[in-house]
Amino acid sequence: MFPIYDVIVVGAGHAGCEAAQAAAKMGSRVLLCTMNMNTIAQMSCNPAMGGVAKGQIVREIDALGGKSGVVADKSMIQFRMLNRSKGPAMWSPRSQNDRMRFAEEWRLILENTPNVDFWQEMVTGLIVKNKKIKGVRTGLGLEIQAKSVVLTNGTFLNGIIHIGEKQMGGGRTGEKAATGITEDLRSLGFESGRMKTGTPPRVDGRSLNYALMEEQEGDENPEKFSYSPTTQAPNKQRSCWITYTNKDVHDTLTEGFDRSPMFNGRIQGLGPRYCPSIEDKINRFAERDRHQIFVEPEGWDTVEIYVNGFSTSLPEDVQFKALRKITGFENAKMFRPGYAIEYDYFPPTQLKLSLETKLIDNLFFAGQINGTTGYEEAASQGLIAGINAHKKIQDQEPFILKRSEAYIGVLIDDLINKGTEEPYRMFTSRAEFRLLLRQDNADLRLTSYGYQMNLADEINYQLMKDKMSNTEKLIAKLEKIRVTPDAINAALIQNKTATIKENTTIEKLLKRPQLGINDLMRMNQELNDELAPFDKNVLEQAEIQIKYRSYIDKERQMVEKISNLDHMKIPSHMDYSTIKALSAEGRQKLNKIKPETIGQASRISGVSPADMSILTIYLGR
Template structure:
């Protein structure tokens, strides 16, 4: 009935979709297994992609040849570039999306991807022989053979949904939990844990009074995620809205705290620190008079509203009463209550840097099964796992991104070396080289790598090389072109920056904080005409490279200094326990995580600088 697949992907959320697409695009025969074909790539939480650090990840996925950026662009209803008042390392693209169109576009894209087959059924276990995975077993007992398996089970592994004192099995509202896989993996020697996440109530947008809220518009000139021209930027956008809780709301919510699964011990799993429930916010920040609520439309034509900032697992009648005390929500009609969900995960220190498990060969984990939270984090792991599963089947070298190459590299490195005891979320602060890892240059960093693997298309590569060439030419021209004091000093004074005494190159002028490409166009009509020849992204790239040249150079020097440790391999069978000079904690952590390089060893919590020096000596350095 079934052929022997190269890659079977279990789960069709954000991680599973990227894994299936990547492996298939690289020539592998792929089977994507899902419990429900109608919920492929469903946005289980808020209808948005990107944000701080997450937007950089979406751009990186796109640059490598993944689909999250393109799908986001096709289903976008609003675009904002966050943190524009800060430096370019902090600029982060974010889109509001049409939930139904997002899922539809993903399904259509996968159906149009050669080499992808589908199977709709719960997967209850994996097939194992001689220390390696050989396929999967379905709930009705069908065995499907494969050379590798990628598990992207999301919140479905033994998922339990909590609403007040009610609890029932489920991986998402209205969908069954997945059973069998956790128990089998634990019996094979894997360590498992429990985590918790939550979602807010959904309400009828027709019942809200927007005049009591602050309107949040999209950017005046909206951009896109993808570097390809598969879609055009938005010409019309839907607004989001902001309102706030108050003391009355908090007091109303507190009446249900004795029935909250968060506080009465029924939920054992740890929830996300940076996206807490409303009851957790009130409890932890009791001194605050109010908390921000983002009112987010679910799509172009639906009236459903996502109440971002009001995640809760309190009894539904408590949720409803408190909601109606929020300004603008006085007559709110609820579509469904918020809930918390508890699920199994596997500490990611059990993985290699390819996301292959250390215990079983050819088995890969990606997404929330690794203890992460967020669509973008999941999608990037799916991409990495799908790529590596395909490469291994093809007997090619693995694909591993360094911390200095991508936020995706930071994410994977953090997970496999530091692990996580709470849902892991990406932030710009986690990346030590964030000036190098900007959202604007993901294509320059990664598209060649994606193309070399057979994932990024020729079109992508040509577009990137053209951008790179034009940027270099523009920078060189700006170094050569000079402006006279008499022609530009009046404009400089208007901008509040010091006049010049002699001819100065445009490049030097551009290094000034108040001057960008936009201001340069005011100085000279010929210069304005010259700059118009270059696309906006090329002008932006040239400006950033010129303005932050010295800072970028310092980061690149630091990367070069650290590269020796990153490149020095530790033998796979190295006996850490035999080194008596190591600290007990250092021995235990090194033996458990088994880092593959000295660089990885240096980032393991509990491995001291002294331990690292001793290890270096023993490795013959």
């Protein structure tokens, strides 16, 4: 009935879709297994992509040849560039999306990708021989053979949904949990744990009073995620809205705490630190008399509203009563209550940097099974796992991004070397080289990799090369063009910056924080005419590189120093328990992680600088 597949991907969420698309485009024959073909790429929580650091990840996925950015663009109902008031390292694109169209676009992409087959059924077990994956077993008792398997099970592994005192098995509302895989993995020697996440109630937008809320429009000149010319920035947008909880809301919620699974011990798993439930917020931050609520439409043609900031697992009657005390929600009608969900995950220290498991050859994990939270984090892992599943069966070296190359590299390096005991979410603060890892230069950093692997298209590769070349030309031009005091001083005064006393290059003026390239073009018609032929992305790129050159150079020097450590290989058979000079914790962590390089060893939580000195001496470095 089935051929022997190159790659079987289990789960068709954001990680699974990226994994299947990547492996198939590289030439592998792929089977995508899902319990429900109608929920492929379902946005289980908020209908949005990107945000702080997450937007950078979406751009990186796109530059490598993944499809999350393309799908986000095609289903976008609003775009905002966050943190514009800060430096460019902090700028983060975010889109509000049409939930149904997002899923539809992903399914169309997969159905039009050669080499992708589909199978709708629960995968209940793995076929393993001699510590090597050989395929999967299904609920119908079918055995499907494969050379590699990627597990992207999301929140479905032994998932339990909590609403007040009620519990039910499920991986998402209305969908059953996945059973069997956890038990198989444990029998093979894997460690597992439990995590928790949650979602807010959905309400009828026709029942809300928007006049009492603060409107939040999209950017006046919206952008898009994908570098591909196949998508466009939105020419119309839908507004979101902001309102707030109040003391009455908090009092009503508090009355239900004795029926809350969070507070009566029924939920054991840890939830996301940076996206707490509303009951957690009012309990932990009791001194605050209000919390922000984002009122987000679920799409162009639906009245369903996502109540962002009101994630809860309280009983449905308490949720409803409290909702109606929020300003603008006095007559709210609830479509469905919020809930919490507990699920199994596998500590990611059991993986290699390629996302292949250490215990079983050719078995890969991606997404929430690794303890992460968020569509973007999951999608990026799926992309890397799909790439490396294909490369492994082709006997090729794995594709591993460094921390200095991408937020994706930071994410995976953190997971493997530090592990996580709570849902991991990406932030710009996690990246030590964030000035190099901006959202505006993901194509310059990563498109060459994607092109070499047959993931990034020829047209995207050429666009990247043109952008790089034109940026270099523009910088060279700006270093030569000089303006006179008579031509520019009046405008400099208007911009509240010091006048010049002699002819000065545009490059020198651009280093001033008060001036941008668009300001200078407005000030001087001759300069405007000179720079008009350059694309706005090239203008922005040149300005950033000039304005932050000294800081960028310092980060690059630091990268060079650290990269030397990453070139120092450690023998795979190293037994750290024989190195008695190492600390007990250092021996334990090094034996568990089995780092491939000195650089990786230095980033393992619990390995001290003293341990590193001893290790480098031991290795003769």
